[in-house]
Amino acid sequence: MNSELLEKLSECVEFGKINLASPYPPQMKGQPGADEITKEALESGVTPTEILNDALITAMNKVGQKFTENKIFVPQMLLSAKAMGASMVHLKPFFANGSVQRKGVFILGTVFGDLHDIGKNLFGMMVEGAGWEVIDLGIDVKTEKFLEAVQQHPTAVVGISALLTTTMVNMKPVIDAIKAASPSTKVIVGGAPLSADFAATIGADGYGKNPQEGIVWLDKISA
Amino acid sequence: MTHKERFFATIANQPVDRPASWLGLPVPSAVTELLRYFQVNSVDELKIKLDDDIYPIEVPYNFPPSNHIACAFKFAKMAHDDKPDERTLTAPGFFEDIDDPVLVDSFPWPDPALYLDVEESRRLVKAANKDYIRMGVMWSAHFQDACAAFGMEKALMVMLMNPEMFQAVIDRITDFYLKANEIFYEATKGYLDAVLIGNDFGSQCGLMVDPDSLRTYVFPGTKKLIDQAKSYGLKVIHHSCGSIYPIIQDLIDLGVDSIHPIQALAQDMDAPTLKTGFTGKASFCGGVDAQHLLVNGTPEQVTAKVKELKQLFPTGLIISPSHEAILPDIPPANIEAMFNAIN
């Protein structure tokens, strides 16, 4: 029974079925969605940790894989993230009282000078779906703002996004400042013009060409 | 060949003396250095010096503070700089919480006739040297504006969950551009050769939206915009950044004459792949990588790349940077190398 519910929930997230009222995807019209199934699961004794690990994280992992392979695209991915969010709402109290542990805190922002945020937002959703608490600092984020966030969350991992050749060079001073203030803080970078080589030359610890690569790296360092 | 003959032959995949070229649109912060390096007083003089073929004409649109037609709709629910580059697309938009298509009229849709400067359009196009390809920079980005109308994330979800609503909004936006373009085409009749329209559909690694959704919700508007331009005898250059390989055939079928900007480093957008897929079926504009080569490469490397492009595409490719916005991190020496190699 429980595993059936987890499977159903996982399917809702994978295919973006948010709740009963949602008409998408057409083949699941009229069926309960992530919202209702999560409620039902909790009521029937499934633990929040099982919901997070065995339904949400597994589903979002599949979503990330399909996105990387260009089998699904941004709209489908957003609906999956939305379905995940509808489930996550019911887990919030358990996160707050500490009965469910997330993998860690992830601070994310687009580097100063750069206004592109579509990719950053998607990556943030995927990181949340991988079991992290995400603090999104937005776009055009100055060094000081990253530093402040690191100060508030000393164990956090930092992610920086840049989409322009003219702004990817702004990542190095941010990383230098973070490392100077908090040498143990790990930083991962990503965005269209970057490469693993570039990431290494600016002192980043990780690079993700797509959300999936980023998450594999996060899992590795948090293991 | 004259600039015009060369342009028309390039897009028709016919033999040329050399491929046609387009410098692109240097951003203001890049212009000073370009003028200094080439010892000219204006971008127009620079284009003459480079023997460029295309002369872009921006649509004069008196709607302050941006005075730019790409900023005609004030959808964003937050304050942001009113400039084309700072369109938010992602900020919550006017239609964020509206799900009834009937309410599409609740937005104060602008009337382009009030802002599009007919006299100035005529003046600009007449002032352009008639030997060049005079290209109206229309953009008419109905898809990107539809994203901004809701906030991009919301818009893309509405597209799948409430398609009637998405359609109602994108249709209104398309209607706005059809009207604006008609005014501009009428004002410039007989003086304009081509137009640049487009939307960004691609990211670095693939399309942002699945081809089927684009075909259902976006391309019908694109088709109207293309047909309209063609009814005025204009050649249509269609812009979309990023990796768009799976929809190139669609763009060809929609009647596009040349596909821009061929972002060389994006997935499947390198010249050899495009040559294999579309030799003789399409023409392209762009292809000189602006994400690495033009920024970090040496003039010798730029020269080598342009020669390679010319070999792959002896015609059928208007050689141009892979983004029209020349940013200040591109050394003018690389622009010089690009044009020397073209010529």
Ligand code: B12
């Ligand atoms: C949409 C877009 C815009 C929109 C942005 C809207 C918004 N709210 O974000 C608008 C129209 C506003 C815009 C503006 C500009 N843009 Co723009 N834009 C794009 C475009 C087409 C798509 C970017 C995108 O959203 N992709 C979709 C997402 C899902 O993908 P993504 O961002 O790459 O993110 C993925 C990965 O990179 C990764 N990722 C991203 N961040 C991170 C972070 C971490 C830590 C990790 C692990 C992973 C990761 O995961 C994401 C999901 O897969 C790109 C084309 C391209 N090749 O990317 C050009 C592009 C980035 N833009 C470009 C340019 C030039 C500009 C402008 C300067 C234009 C101008 N002057 O005319 C302005 C600059 C504004 C500014 N100051 O930032 C150029 C940059 C060229 C260069 N030299 O680097 C590009 C590459 C287009 C081109 N043809 O060359 N742009």
